[in-house]
Amino acid sequence: MRPASRSRQTRSATRSTGWAINLETSGWLLAVMLAVLLVPLGMGGFHPLGQAFLTLAAITAAGAWLYRCFHSEQPGWQIGPLELFFAAGLVIGLVQLVPLPASLLGTVSPKLASLLPCWSDGPWTLGRWETLSLTPGETLAGLMIFFTQAVLIGCVLQSVNSVKDVERILLLVATTTGLMAALGVVQYLAGNGKYLWFYESAYNSTSVVTGTFICRNHYASFLSIGAGSLVWWAFAPAAEPAHR
Numbered sequence: 001m002r003p004a005s006r007s008r009q010t011r012s013a014t015r016s017t018g019w020a021i022n023l024e025t026s027g028w029l030l031a032v033m034l035a036v037l038l039v040p041l042g043m044g045g046f047h048p049l050g051q052a053f054l055t056l057a058a059i060t061a062a063g064a065w066l067y068r069c070f071h072s073e074q075p076g077w078q079i080g081p082l083e084l085f086f087a088a089g090l091v092i093g094l095v096q097l098v099p100l101p102a103s104l105l106g107t108v109s110p111k112l113a114s115l116l117p118c119w120s121d122g123p124w125t126l127g128r129w130e131t132l133s134l135t136p137g138e139t140l141a142g143l144m145i146f147f148t149q150a151v152l153i154g155c156v157l158q159s160v161n162s163v164k165d166v167e168r169i170l171l172l173v174a175t176t177t178g179l180m181a182a183l184g185v186v187q188y189l190a191g192n193g194k195y196l197w198f199y200e201s202a203y204n205s206t207s208v209v210t211g212t213f214i215c216r217n218h219y220a221s222f223l224s225i226g227a228g229s230l231v232w233w234a235f236a237p238a239a240e241p242a243h244r
Helices: 003-016 023-041 048-070 081-097 102-108 136-159 163-190 216-235
Strands: none
Touching (some): 023 048, 023 136, 023 163, 048 136, 081 136
16 A cells, blocks of 8 residues: 555544544634634624623633643643744733833834824923823723633643644634625625624625625635635545445
8 A cells, every 4th residue: 555545544534533522622612613603703803792702712712721731640831832922912012001211112103202292292291191002992902802812722722632623623614614705695695784684883884795894804814714724624535434
């Protein structure tokens, strides 16, 4: 038997068996389902309901990871490059919210005085602007969403321990992408201008193919991310029947 043929048969046999899941796997799979299915339905996370689903997904993933730690002989968190990227992102967000001295703020952001003349040193000042962010409230909200995403992805990554687990995630992403693509087309052809035929947004409508996202660019990005999973499941080798 040639190595390539043996590899394909091994992969097919792996896909055909072992799909039973335990409580730990059910936990992080539920978290992934909440993230890839319900968050997009909440205006892609723009609506507070979508953000609530994202928070619930992160809590579920964290609970699944804690359950794994309690039932594992070697509990712990394996630090990798992903954690470093998330840490760097959190630091960048925090730096924008930390009050800085006027000299340092002027050096880092020299055009701040022209953008906020009434909040800089001068005869008609209302005070002194102290942060790099011009919208601290929005920056804080974005930072909390980023932290929630870090918890979700980090806990799911720590819980995944086999190729079968990766295939389960790919199946969820592929299914959600197909459903969202179909919803976008049906909503565009037979819609009434409202999202899901009942929610009216002040920022956009369904006069373009946008699914349940506030922006069609976000919708296109979501579909492009899931396209890889759809292609993989479409062209993956079919499972072969077990030989007696």
